Each structure stands twice: as structure tokens, then as C-alpha cells.
Amino acid sequence: MVDRYHYQARFQRVVDYIYEHLDEPLDLNSLADIAHMSPTHWHRVYQAICGETLAATVKRLRLHQAAARLINTELSVEQIARSSGYSALPSFNRAFSQAYGLPPARFRAEGSHSKFVLAIAAKENEAMVEEAMMDVRIEQIEQPIPIVGVRHQGPYIEIGKAFEKLNAWLMQVDAWRYLKTVIGIYHDDPTCVAPQDLRSHACAVLKPDHGLAIPDEVEQLEVAAGRYAVLRFKGPYAGLQQAYHWLFSVWLPQSGEELGDQPCFEDYLNNPREVAPEALLTDIYLPLRE
Incomplete structure (x- = not known):
């Protein structure tokens, strides 16, 4: 008899393949071969596990990758469209606009990340420093928070691969009734550590009485107690890098605070599938230091 973890292994193979081939043509039916299932059954199983179709996942991940490249590289829109699986630029512009609310070129210049770019530039002018400040609250976490997580090594923008695997496990064991929130923990400084060596975890905070058996690929960790500065960012995950840059280069020097030794983490308040x-x-x- 096949148990639920058998499907987890199949799912992980497919997720790994998708992430490794986002820049290439992907035959969705061929992914069923990687899962060792018939296309019809595999598509049904995938949608049941993930809450979206396989085609929707591939489109979402490709557009997320495109958004990151628009913000963090100087590649042309045409180059980004081709590397996102769109042979025709109008098709890419239309799909991106539908998902992100702006066509690619305007998103690059006017997306939610742009206010942080402008705020960082404003700090060069002392008269504009106050205008460059945004709302940051100080929060005290009194006790360590137990969490479970899937390890990711590589560029932080690709941690979605670990979240897909975490999500699949949560769905398969019907853990949503125990889920409090989903977070990402980022252990290394991306300005000092090579992208391929960056360590992070895609994590879930579960209610203490969850009683779930934790498989080997899911680690048991904790969020450290202590003081934290908290900035709420609204917009695509691709823009988070600019928010971090603002926190470190503008907010921290003006705050009178010193950094603590714990890793940074992110609390995701809604679902990119929804x-x-x-x-x-x-x-x-x-x-922050105590």
C-alpha cells in the first residue's frame, strides 16, 4: 500500500525539475513521467496537493522570476520575456500586467519596491532624511517559538522551492488546521556570502498540540526570543531586497539601535496563490540588541 510520503517524494522530484528548468520550455505532461504517474492522474494529484493547477504554478513561478530580474538586473524586457518562456513580447506584457497590475517596464520603474529605492537616494540629502523614513515598530518576542522548516541553500529569491515542498507536506498531512503562520528564516548576509551558499529555511509555525509526525526532510527549529524591528512590506516578494537595503542603510543609522545576533526572518501574512x-x-x- 502506498503511503502519503510516497507522493511527497514524487512531488519533490517534480518541484526540483520545475525550478531547474524555468528558463526552458516545459511540457507539463512530461512532468508526469518524472512523477511516475499518468498525466491525467498526476495533474489531479498535483492540484489536490497544491491548491492550484500545475500550469498555474509554472506561470506564477516564471512571472515571479521575471519580476525579480526586472528589479535586480539590467536585462531588457525582451530578454526577460524569452527567459520566462514567452516567445512573443506582447504575450509576456499581457500576462505580467494581469498578474502584477503594471506592464513590465512600468513595474521596473514604479513598482512597490521603487519607494525604497527613492528613500535610499533621499538619505544623501539631509533635508530629506525624515521623508525617507517609513513606519517601523519594535516588537519583543518573549519566548522562543518552535517551528518546522525545509532547508534551502542558494539565492534567497529561490526559497520558493522549499516553500512548495513545505506546502505539499502540510497539505498531505492536513496540517492547515494547526497552522498559525508561515515564515522564512535567512541565516546569512547576502552582501558577504555567495548566492549559491546562502542558507535559509521555509518554515511553518504550528499550534503546540499539532501532534504531527515530522518527516526527515522537515527540520524542527525555533525563532529566537528577543527584540526585533518590524517593517511591513506590501508588494511582490521580488522587491524585498530593496526593503532590506532601506532598513540597513537608512532606518538603522537613524534609529539608535544595534543589530542583534539572531537571523532575520519574514512573516508572510497572505498567500501568493490567493x-x-x-x-x-x-x-x-x-x-536588535537588548
């Missing part, structure tokens, strides 16, 4: 990228809410937690 809301548009511009409506995503993320609380960024920056550790």
Missing part, C-alpha cells in the same frame, strides 16, 4: 503580487503583505523582522 492574492495578486501587489497585495502580498510581508513583515520583515530585523534582530
Whole structure:
């Protein structure tokens, strides 16, 4: 008899393959071969596990990758469209606009990340420093918070791969009734550590009485107690890098605070499968000294 973890292994193979081939043509039916299932049954199983179709996942991940490249590289829109699986630029512009609310070129210049870019530039002018400040609250976490997570090594923007695997496990064991929130923990400084060596975890905070058996690929961790500066970011995850840059280069020097030793983490307040990228809410937690 096949148990639920058998499907988890199949799912992980497919997720790994998708992430490794986002820049290439993907035959959705061929992914069933990787899962060792018939296309019809595999598509049904995938949608039941993930809450969206396989085609929707591939489209969402490709557009997320495109958004990150628009913000963090100087590649042309045409180059980004081709590397996102769109042979025709109008098709890419239309799909991106539907998902992100702006065509690619305008998103690059005017997306939610742009206010942080402008605020960082404003700090060069002392008269504009106050205008460059945004709302940051200080929060005290009194006790360590137990969490479970899937390890990711590589660029932080690709942690979605670990979240897909975490999500699949949560769905398969019907853990949603125990879920309090989903967070990402980021252990390394991306300005000092090579992208391929960055360590992070895609995590779930579960109610204490969950009683779930934790498989080997899911680690038991904790969020450290302590003081944190918390910035709420609204917009696509691709823009989070600019928010971090603002926190470290503008807010921290003006705050009188010192950084703590704990890793940064992010609390994801809504679901990218359910809301548009511009409506995503993320609380960024920056550790502070007591």
C-alpha cells in the first residue's frame, strides 16, 4: 500500500525539475513521467496537493522570476520575456500586467519596491532624511517559538522551492488546521556570502498540540526570543531586497539601535496563490540588541 510520503517524494522530484528548468520550455505532461504517474492522474494529484493547477504554478513561478530580474538586473524586457518562456513580447506584457497590475517596464520603474529605492537616494540629502523614513515598530518576542522548516541553500529569491515542498507536506498531512503562520528564516548576509551558499529555511509555525509526525526532510527549529524591528512590506516578494537595503542603510543609522545576533526572518501574512503580487503583505523582522 502506498503511503502519503510516497507522493511527497514524487512531488519533490517534480518541484526540483520545475525550478531547474524555468528558463526552458516545459511540457507539463512530461512532468508526469518524472512523477511516475499518468498525466491525467498526476495533474489531479498535483492540484489536490497544491491548491492550484500545475500550469498555474509554472506561470506564477516564471512571472515571479521575471519580476525579480526586472528589479535586480539590467536585462531588457525582451530578454526577460524569452527567459520566462514567452516567445512573443506582447504575450509576456499581457500576462505580467494581469498578474502584477503594471506592464513590465512600468513595474521596473514604479513598482512597490521603487519607494525604497527613492528613500535610499533621499538619505544623501539631509533635508530629506525624515521623508525617507517609513513606519517601523519594535516588537519583543518573549519566548522562543518552535517551528518546522525545509532547508534551502542558494539565492534567497529561490526559497520558493522549499516553500512548495513545505506546502505539499502540510497539505498531505492536513496540517492547515494547526497552522498559525508561515515564515522564512535567512541565516546569512547576502552582501558577504555567495548566492549559491546562502542558507535559509521555509518554515511553518504550528499550534503546540499539532501532534504531527515530522518527516526527515522537515527540520524542527525555533525563532529566537528577543527584540526585533518590524517593517511591513506590501508588494511582490521580488522587491524585498530593496526593503532590506532601506532598513540597513537608512532606518538603522537613524534609529539608535544595534543589530542583534539572531537571523532575520519574514512573516508572510497572505498567500501568493490567493492574492495578486501587489497585495502580498510581508513583515520583515530585523534582530536588535537588548
